Amino acid sequence: MRIVFPVIGHIRYTIQLANALSKTEETLLLLPKNSKETYSDLVEDTVKVKTFYRGKRHRYPTNLLGITEILKHIINFKPDILHIQSGDFWLCFVLPILKKYPIVTTVHDPKLHLGEERLHAKFIAQVTRRYTTQTIVHGEELKKIMIKEYRAEKETIHVIPHGDYSFYKKWEGKDIQEIGNTILFFGRIWPYKGLDYLIKAQPLITKEIPDAKIVIAGKGENFKKYERLMANKEAFIVYNSFIPNHMVAELFQKASVIVLPYVEATQSGVIPIAYAFKKPVVAANVGSIPEVVDDNKTGYLVPPKNPEKLAEAIIKLLQNKEERKKMGENAYEKMKKEMCWDNIAKKTIEVYQKAILDVRSR
Numbered sequence: 001m002r003i004v005f006p007v008i009g010h011i012r013y014t015i016q017l018a019n020a021l022s023k024t025e026e027t028l029l030l031l032p033k034n035s036k037e038t039y040s041d042l043v044e045d046t047v048k049v050k051t052f053y054r055g056k057r058h059r060y061p062t063n064l065l066g067i068t069e070i071l072k073h074i075i076n077f078k079p080d081i082l083h084i085q086s087g088d089f090w091l092c093f094v095l096p097i098l099k100k101y102p103i104v105t106t107v108h109d110p111k112l113h114l115g116e117e118r119l120h121a122k123f124i125a126q127v128t129r130r131y132t133t134q135t136i137v138h139g140e141e142l143k144k145i146m147i148k149e150y151r152a153e154k155e156t157i158h159v160i161p162h163g164d165y166s167f168y169k170k171w172e173g174k175d176i177q178e179i180g181n182t183i184l185f186f187g188r189i190w191p192y193k194g195l196d197y198l199i200k201a202q203p204l205i206t207k208e209i210p211d212a213k214i215v216i217a218g219k220g221e222n223f224k225k226y227e228r229l230m231a232n233k234e235a236f237i238v239y240n241s242f243i244p245n246h247m248v249a250e251l252f253q254k255a256s257v258i259v260l261p262y263v264e265a266t267q268s269g270v271i272p273i274a275y276a277f278k279k280p281v282v283a284a285n286v287g288s289i290p291e292v293v294d295d296n297k298t299g300y301l302v303p304p305k306n307p308e309k310l311a312e313a314i315i316k317l318l319q320n321k322e323e324r325k326k327m328g329e330n331a332y333e334k335m336k337k338e339m340c341w342d343n344i345a346k347k348t349i350e351v352y353q354k355a356i357l358d359v360r361s362r
Contacts, residue, residue, distance in 0.1 A: 001352060004028045004079040006070045008054070008088040010108060011035060013269065015042045016163050020345035022046035028077050030070055042167055063090045074098065081352045087128030089120055095131040102355035104348075105132040109266045110145040125150075133355040136348065138162045138267040139288020145266075160347045161292070162267050164339040166276040171249035181212040181318050184255035184279075186243070187270050189220030194261035194284060197307050199229045199236075201261075204311035206235055209318050217243050217251050252277040256324060257317045262286050263304050275335035278328035282313045298331040 003025055007014045011031075018027045019042075027047050031039065032054030043049060052069035055062050067090045074082065082101045084091065086108050095103070105128055129135075129150050135157050137143050143157045183205070185198055198214065205212050216226075217239040230236055243251070252258070258274040260283040267288050274281050281299035283289050295301040300313040317324050 001025045001081065001349070002028070002077060002079045003081045003083060003352070004030065004074055004077050005083050005085075006030045006052075006074070006088075006091060007032070007035075008085070008091065010085040010106075011039055012042065012165065012167075013106075013108075013163070014085055015039060015047075016165070016167065016341055017344065017348065018047050019044040020163075020341035021348065023342070023345070025349070028073070028079070030073055032066070041170075064093075067091060067094055070094070071097065074101075080356060083348075083352075084128070087124040089124055092124060092127040095127060099131050100359075102133045102352070102359045103131055104134050104136065104351055104355050105129075106136040106138075107142070107146065108138065110137060110142050111149060111266070133358050134158065134351050136160050136351060139291045141288040141291070142266055158347075158351050160344055160351070161338055162269065162272060163341045163344045164276060164335045165269060165272040166335070168245060168249050168252070168273055169276055171246040172253060172277075173250060176250055176253040178256055179213075179254045180256060181209050182254055182256045183212060183214045183314060183318075184251055184258050185214065185216045185218075185261070186248075186251060186258065186273070187218045187268075189216075189218050189223065189226070189240075191221070192263050192265065193220075194263040194304065195226055196229055197263075197305060197310060198259055198261045199226060201307040201311040201314070202235050203231050204308065205314055205318075206232065208315045212318060213237055215251060215255065216240070217247075248273070249277075252279060255279055257282060257299075257314060259310070259314060260284060260289070261304075261310055262289070265289055267292065272335060272339055275331040275339070278325075278332045280317055280324055280327035280331060282310065282317065284310075294330070294334065298327055298334055 005014050005018055007029055018029050021027050029047055029049050031051055033051040036051050050073045053066035071094050083104045085106050137159055140159055143159050146152045146157050147154055189195055202214055215237045219241055223240045258279050258281045262284045265287040271292050281293055283293050284304040285301040286304050290301055293299050293301055302309040302313050
């Protein structure tokens with residue numbers, strides 16, 4: 001089977017999936033020219049790679065050049081399957097040309113997040129859905145959203161878990177140890193991530209654990225609004241920038257607990273990273289996160305928008321080293337069993353086969 005991935009978003013996820021599929025299938029990754037060097041050390045030799053132009057801003061019309069290159073690469077490769085991730089504005093304009101191929105779309109976010117309700121995002125979702133043969137989502141709750149929001153036939157929506165992100169272990173430092181009472185918030189900073197609720201929980205946490213530190217690592221919207229919420233800035237360590245791979249590994253190694261105080265969510269790539277480093281998580285009970293976080297086993301689930309409950313769960317973990325260790329081990333085992341890329345690749349191939357049959361029967 002010949003599979004092509006035009007990689008415009010969710011790059012790390014797509015590379016891991018392509019690596020696993022390439023063990024049995026012929027796989028082509030189409031990477032932006034300005035990203036190839038950054039991600040080349042993650043791509044296995046069994047994966048073919050071609051590049052295309054990608055502008056610094058999505059709205060630049062010059063991105064049409066890149067879409068033309070993508071189209072050329074796909075036609076030359078003659079794929080059996082075109083697998084895209086959530087869609088792209090400029091890619092929407094060539095989907096009518098590509099509709100002769102079975103198109104599988106992984107919809108990472110079936111519903112637009114808080115702060116992302118832009119018209120062009122709705123346009124991308126609607127057009128991509130129109131030309132998609134089969135759809136993959138990362139949770140049963142997300143399947144329900146697809147059926148409700150898009151009136152999709154349930155037979156065309158397939159639940160496959162998010163794969164592990166243990167590749168970050170490549171940058172693990174042998175001499176780096178956990179720093180006690182370190183709380184890590186990692187990833188994109190956007191309204192739906194609920195960082196403000198973690199900041200509001202800080203006084204409650206440090207009242208019980210005075211030396212607790214909250215590490216915030218990632219970039220997104222203007223950070224000043226979060227700084228204004230900080231009652232005690234000395235309790236925070238902030239890296240408001242792009243976090244390189246070696247630093248990701250270091251941050252997770254040093255952390256005692258990983259916190260996801262999301263207001264709403266679909267699924268999260270942060271959880272597989274935490275599990276890879278044997279770290280328990282405290283996460284808001286939203287979206288399909290409860291399908292990945294086993295309450296009282298790999299971490300704690302708490303109500304969203306509730307600083308008191310959030311603080312309570314964090315304090316409980318920080319005060320019990322043995323429980324943290326046990327939950328971290330449970331998390332690692334869950335990752336190996338349920339988030340294994342080889343298993344995910346097998347399930348994905350089954351979706352591909354169904355998509356091919358659907359196109360042939362038209």
